[in-house]
Structures are given as structure tokens and as C-alpha cells.
Amino acid sequence: MHSMKTTVVLSLLASAVVIAALPREPAYGADPCKRTKFETRLVADACAAGGTPRAKDVMKKWVKDVKSKQAGLECATCHSKLAPTYDLKPDGLATFKKLGGQ
Numbered sequence: 001m002h003s004m005k006t007t008v009v010l011s012l013l014a015s016a017v018v019i020a021a022l023p024r025e026p027a028y029g030a031d032p033c034k035r036t037k038f039e040t041r042l043v044a045d046a047c048a049a050g051g052t053p054r055a056k057d058v059m060k061k062w063v064k065d066v067k068s069k070q071a072g073l074e075c076a077t078c079h080s081k082l083a084p085t086y087d088l089k090p091d092g093l094a095t096f097k098k099l100g101g102q
């Protein structure tokens, strides 16, 4: 019975070692933002925390919040392209700031 216990303990230890040894993915996993230089804190923080999925969520929520300031505001108001590059229109950043984005 003693050896049985030892075996269990050892295999638990072994799996702990395996888990600890797995390569650490960054929080944003395989889908980091395309930008590497950010003009806004909102998007910079979102990209650092959760890559493109987080940036998308944060932007969606932000658009909802500021929609009352500009009727018909949507992603394409500021972005000439959406996924995967989310290119901005020439005035995209200015519009973002005008609406209070930071």
C-alpha cells in the first residue's frame, strides 16, 4: 500500500512539472493586435491585455458608449478596413479623439 501512495504522489509531481514546463503563451495567445505602435490608451491597453479579440470587444463597447454623440457611428466611420488590419481612415484617430476617446 505504501508504494501505491508513493506512485500517486510521484505522478502528481510529474504532471506538475510538465504543466510548469509548458511554454508560456502571452495573454493574447495567437491573435495579437496588428499595430505595434499605439496612439490611444484604450486600444494599447486592450491589445496588451487580450490582443485583437479584446481590442474588438473594447472598441465595440466604446462605440456603443459614444454613439449618442455621433449618430450612425460604426466601425467603418473610422476604419477603412476591418479584420485583420483594421486600417484607419485618414481622420479615424481625430474622430476618435473628438468623441472623447483616449
Ligand code: HEC
Binding pocket: 032, 033, 034, 035, 036, 037, 038, 039, 040, 041, 043, 044, 052, 055, 056, 059, 060, 063, 073, 074, 075, 076, 077, 078, 079, 084, 085, 086, 088, 092, 093, 095, 096, 099
Ligand atoms: C471613432 C473612430 C473609431 C471607431 C468608430 C472604431 N474604431 Fe477601432 N480604432 C480606432 C483607432 C483610432 C484605433 C487605433 C488606436 C491606436 O492607435 O491606439 C483603432 C483600433 C482598432 C483595433 C486594433 C487593431 C489592431 O490590430 O491594431 C481594433 C480591433 C478595432 N479598432 C476594432 C474596431 C471595431 C470592431 C469597431 C466597431 C465596433 C471600431 N474599431 C470602431 C478608431 C475607431
